[in-house]
Amino acid sequence: MKILVLIGNVPDTTTKIKFNADKTAFDAAGVQWIINPWDELALTRAMELKEAPGSSIESITVANVGRQETEATLRKALAIGADKAIRVDADAQDAFYVANQLAQIAGGFDLIFAGVEASDYNGAAVGGMLAELLGIQSVSAVSGLLVEGNSIKITREIEGGSQTVGVVTPVVAIVQKGIAKEPRIPAMRGIMMARSKPLEVVNPVATETRVSFVSFDLPPAKANCKKFTEEQGKELINALREEAKVL
Amino acid sequence: MNFEFSEEQLMIQQAARDYAQRELIKDVIQRDTTATFPTHHIKALAELGFMGMMVNPAWDGGGLDTVSYVLAMEELSKVDASVSVVVSVNNSLVCYGLDKYASASQKEKYLKPLASGKKIGAFLLSEPEAGSDATSQRTTAEDKGDYYLVNGTKNWITNASSASTYILIAQTDPSKKHKGITAFIVDKDSPGISLGPHEDKMGMRSSDTHSVMFNDVKVPKENRIGEEGFGFTFAMKVLEGGRIGIASQALGLASGALERATAYAKERKAFGTVIANHQAIAFKLADMAVKVENARNLCLKAAWLKDQGKPYGIASAMAKQYAADIAMEVTTEAVQIHGGYGYVREYHVERMMREAKLTQIYEGTSEVQKIIISRDLVK
Amino acid sequence: MSVLIYVDNTDGKFKKAGFEAASYGAAIAQQAGMKAVAVSLGKVDAAELQKLANYGINNVMSSADERFASMDNQAAAKALAVAAIQCNAEIIVLAHNNLGKAIAPRLSVKLQAGLVTNVTGLPTSLSPFTVNKNVFTGKAVGHTTIHTPVKVLTLSYNSFGLVEKTTDLVVESFDTGLGQADFGLNVEQTQQVTGKILLSEAEIVVAGGRGMKGPENWSGIEELASVLGAGTACSRPVSDEGWRPHGEHVGQTGKIIAPNLYFALGISGAIQHLGGVSGSKVIVAVNKDPDAPIFEAADYGIVGDVMKVLPQFIEAAKELKG
Numbered sequence: 001m002k003i004l005v006l007i008g009n010v011p012d013t014t015t016k017i018k019f020n021a022d023k024t025a026f027d028a029a030g031v032q033w034i035i036n037p038w039d040e041l042a043l044t045r046a047m048e049l050k051e052a053p054g055s056s057i058e059s060i061t062v063a064n065v066g067r068q069e070t071e072a073t074l075r076k077a078l079a080i081g082a083d084k085a086i087r088v089d090a091d092a093q094d095a096f097y098v099a100n101q102l103a104q105i106a107g108g109f110d111l112i113f114a115g116v117e118a119s120d121y122n123g124a125a126v127g128g129m130l131a132e133l134l135g136i137q138s139v140s141a142v143s144g145l146l147v148e149g150n151s152i153k154i155t156r157e158i159e160g161g162s163q164t165v166g167v168v169t170p171v172v173a174i175v176q177k178g179i180a181k182e183p184r185i186p187a188m189r190g191i192m193m194a195r196s197k198p199l200e201v202v203n204p205v206a207t208e209t210r211v212s213f214v215s216f217d218l219p220p221a222k223a224n225c226k227k228f229t230e231e232q233g234k235e236l237i238n239a240l241r242e243e244a245k246v247l
Numbered sequence: 248m249n250f251e252f253s254e255e256q257l258m259i260q261q262a263a264r265d266y267a268q269r270e271l272i273k274d275v276i277q278r279d280t281t282a283t284f285p286t287h288h289i290k291a292l293a294e295l296g297f298m299g300m301m302v303n304p305a306w307d308g309g310g311l312d313t314v315s316y317v318l319a320m321e322e323l324s325k326v327d328a329s330v331s332v333v334v335s336v337n338n339s340l341v342c343y344g345l346d347k348y349a350s351a352s353q354k355e356k357y358l359k360p361l362a363s364g365k366k367i368g369a370f371l372l373s374e375p376e377a378g379s380d381a382t383s384q385r386t387t388a389e390d391k392g393d394y395y396l397v398n399g400t401k402n403w404i405t406n407a408s409s410a411s412t413y414i415l416i417a418q419t420d421p422s423k424k425h426k427g428i429t430a431f432i433v434d435k436d437s438p439g440i441s442l443g444p445h446e447d448k449m450g451m452r453s454s455d456t457h458s459v460m461f462n463d464v465k466v467p468k469e470n471r472i473g474e475e476g477f478g479f480t481f482a483m484k485v486l487e488g489g490r491i492g493i494a495s496q497a498l499g500l501a502s503g504a505l506e507r508a509t510a511y512a513k514e515r516k517a518f519g520t521v522i523a524n525h526q527a528i529a530f531k532l533a534d535m536a537v538k539v540e541n542a543r544n545l546c547l548k549a550a551w552l553k554d555q556g557k558p559y560g561i562a563s564a565m566a567k568q569y570a571a572d573i574a575m576e577v578t579t580e581a582v583q584i585h586g587g588y589g590y591v592r593e594y595h596v597e598r599m600m601r602e603a604k605l606t607q608i609y610e611g612t613s614e615v616q617k618i619i620i621s622r623d624l625v626k
Numbered sequence: 627m628s629v630l631i632y633v634d635n636t637d638g639k640f641k642k643a644g645f646e647a648a649s650y651g652a653a654i655a656q657q658a659g660m661k662a663v664a665v666s667l668g669k670v671d672a673a674e675l676q677k678l679a680n681y682g683i684n685n686v687m688s689s690a691d692e693r694f695a696s697m698d699n700q701a702a703a704k705a706l707a708v709a710a711i712q713c714n715a716e717i718i719v720l721a722h723n724n725l726g727k728a729i730a731p732r733l734s735v736k737l738q739a740g741l742v743t744n745v746t747g748l749p750t751s752l753s754p755f756t757v758n759k760n761v762f763t764g765k766a767v768g769h770t771t772i773h774t775p776v777k778v779l780t781l782s783y784n785s786f787g788l789v790e791k792t793t794d795l796v797v798e799s800f801d802t803g804l805g806q807a808d809f810g811l812n813v814e815q816t817q818q819v820t821g822k823i824l825l826s827e828a829e830i831v832v833a834g835g836r837g838m839k840g841p842e843n844w845s846g847i848e849e850l851a852s853v854l855g856a857g858t859a860c861s862r863p864v865s866d867e868g869w870r871p872h873g874e875h876v877g878q879t880g881k882i883i884a885p886n887l888y889f890a891l892g893i894s895g896a897i898q899h900l901g902g903v904s905g906s907k908v909i910v911a912v913n914k915d916p917d918a919p920i921f922e923a924a925d926y927g928i929v930g931d932v933m934k935v936l937p938q939f940i941e942a943a944k945e946l947k948g
Contacts, residue, residue: 159827226925240926247887
């Protein structure tokens with residue numbers, strides 16, 4: 001079985017969000033880039049599956065759409081333990097653009113992992129679009145995944161509970177928190193081996209963007225917090241009813 | 248000149264940071280309070296490859312450069328200097344000495360498990376009456392044909408009870424003074440070895456420190472490192488590199504305390520504004536930042552010289568003396584910036600201040616480093 | 627031309643997110659001079675379908691095919707595409723919940739439509755079609771233009787609210803034309819959490835952080851939640867420590883919630899946590915640290931010991947709900 005893990009390159013989650021002067025683009029100055037948190041968990045789960053005794057996983061490939069500066073993120077994925085990386089050499093535009101690029105390299109994989117969303121533009125769309133473009137099944141809100149021969153057993157979150165579903169490969173698993181406990185820290189040996197692993201660069205296919213950002217705004221600042229003393233718990237609850245009218 | 252780190256170096260730094268900020272932070276206060284050895288952390292760090300970072304991969308090490316080691320030591324020490332001293336002793340005293348000077352069969356038997364972190368080591372040099380002055384060794388190793396018979400006491404031994412392998416420095420020919428000193432590999436389980444009580448230290452409380460007593464301990468001949476009389480040179484060479492480890496530890500304590508103090512100063516309000524806006528605090532932070540940056544540059548310079556195969560003994564002495572001294576200053580200021588909160592355990596900086604003190608003392612006091620630096624100037 | 631709204635059901639019942647999507651879709655339909663058509667997949671009885679008449683929906687296309695209960699994303703997207711083409715939909719609205727997030731991307735590919743997820747309000751312009759969406763997990767808003775003739779939107783929860791508007795609803799059943807081969811998901815087991823308010827639906831959420839000291843102190847949080855009819859949640863360190871299940875973790879990498887009222891008890895409010903709760907209408911914070919960042923985000927706050935404040939909250943809430 002061959003696994004593909006989609007890897008997003010996103011600003012560190014502690015980044016203070018700022019935009020350029022005309023507010024048309026994210027200001028990336030001084031930003032530290034990381035593997036999108038859900039993608040990192042997906043990769044960790046893929047590694048666990050590969051390392052399990054009697055595993056049928058032959059290889060783990062990671063892929064992204066991005067320029068050369070995003071290769072550090074792919075190499076971190078290789079350091080964590082992926083066998084091969086593929087980079088589609090283009091600026092990631094809208095979700096459809098990215099999905100359409102990935103569709104050209106995603107054939108032939110049995111299990112494709114995508115994170116539930118990217119922590120920057122919160123698109124939550126690439127995994128589902130890719131599955132549709134490939135004409136294969138997708139399962140979303142995945143918090144657990146086991147490989148049993150040719151079929152995949154998935155635990156997914158549904159409104160008000162969870163559900164175990166079986167699905168035959170190929171499939172796109174769109175994962176969220178819980179898929180792996182914590183992202184794996186690359187070992188020294190993995191870091192030193194990362195550069196000797198294959199990183200294939202692929203040219204993009206022509207794709208029209210369907211959606212674009214015109215501009216950005218920061219949310220309006222909150223009014224000052226109204227403070228009560230440690231003894232005024234009741235007064236606060238009353239204010240929620242009389243003043244804020246939320247009780 | 249190039250001040251850029253390689254992608255691998257940055258990844259190693261991040262890996263150490265992730266482990267420290269995610270795992271070490273969880274129980275660092277508790278282990279300090281109860282003086283508990285970080286067994287599970289050392290096992291995890293071994294699996295990540297932090298216990299034999301610079302050892303040749305042929306002997307199960309990481310084959311990394313010293314710059315990477317400095318970066319990793321700084322990150323681990325920002326959170327937990329008790330863990331980082333275990334890492335430092337194993338890497339730069341034990342593994343380095345064996346990698347550089349031990350025979351192939353010794354490496355096969357002893358270095359492999361140490362470099363992979365399956366076992367840890369200790370370095371036995373200090374004695375009750377020979378601390379910083381390593382020339383006057385009282386521990387003796389008497390040639391008995393097939394083996395040496397060791398007698399004496401070693402003091403302040405980091406990892407003494409948790410280590411499996413000791414690197415021992417002892418006198419084989421007292422008449423030759425320091426030219427009669429020899430280095431050995433000793434199994435800790437050897438009959439005749441006993442440990443003194445666990446030292447109840449001011450800081451670094453989660454690392455285990457004991458004195459080690461040798462009473463007619465038989466050490467096989469094949470466990471001698473190099474020739475008889477090579478021990479003093481061996482110890483001095485090993486300590487040159489060891490200083491980079493402790494300098495980086497001191498650097499981590501200082502930069503960790505600076506990070507905490509800065510974050511606190513940006514949050515804590517007094518007189519209607521965050522205290523970072525008060526010049527008294529802002530200037531403290533600026534002074535601390537300059538010291539930290541100087542210490543970092545000294546550490547990296549010493550590491551770079553070592554990686555280039557150039558002499559680095561003076562550079563590592565400068566790094567150790569300066570980083571240790573500013574670690575003491577910066578952690579003390581960090582406590583001051585935190586005010587009352589800085590004096591309680593929950594806020595970490597009081598522990599860092601206690602830990603910083605030891606970096607001025609062990610592996611050569613700041614005064615000894617100044618002797619090394621000044622002797623080189625006036626020679 | 628019409629606006630098509632997918633209203634999803636759980637065991638034949640619509641949820642608030644579905645009614646909110648209906649309200650929102652109806653409002654766009656009015657703005658654009660189109661018909662508001664809802665589509666329902668799976669067995670939903672007439673009385674339940676009729677509820678959509680309260681939220682401005684003109685027509686409901688209902689497929690009572692029970693196979694949709696498996697929540698097969700591929701099949702659902704195919705069925706919705708059939709509905710969209712049948713009613714000549716120009717704009718398709720889904721809730722940004724688990725199901726909506728799963729189906730919308732597939733549907734947008736089928737219809738060659740531009741997709742904007744996590745939309746926070748009505749279009750600011752119909753031509754070019756421009757909507758606002760949450761980006762950087764609520765830390766910013768992106769003004770987004772869709773260039774394609776057909777548009778797919780998913781609506782961020784509690785960002786529009788329920789708007790009551792009574793209509794003469796026309797219910798028609800429709801045939802999706804899906805065959806057995808279109809359903810490829812085998813549901814083996816379903817665990818419904820019962821007797822608890824769902825975080826995704828909760829109007830009020832009571833959350834605890836590390837300041838609660840330990841899992842043994844959660845009875846207070848549960849009591850307050852039960853009195854107020856609220857859901858319970860926690861910060862990341864709490865779920866990492868195993869004090870509470872991961873499903874309760876709210877924040878950037880956990881659940882994103884937007885209740886009307888959010889209690890942050892003993893939560894300092896790291897930037898990642900705020901990202902997950904900043905959509906809340908009113909935030910109450912209790913923390914012993916006066917400089918905790920949660921107070922920057924909160925509307926009402928108490929600097930003090932949560933163990934002392936929580937019993938007062940419970941007592942006051944009991945009196946209120948008396």
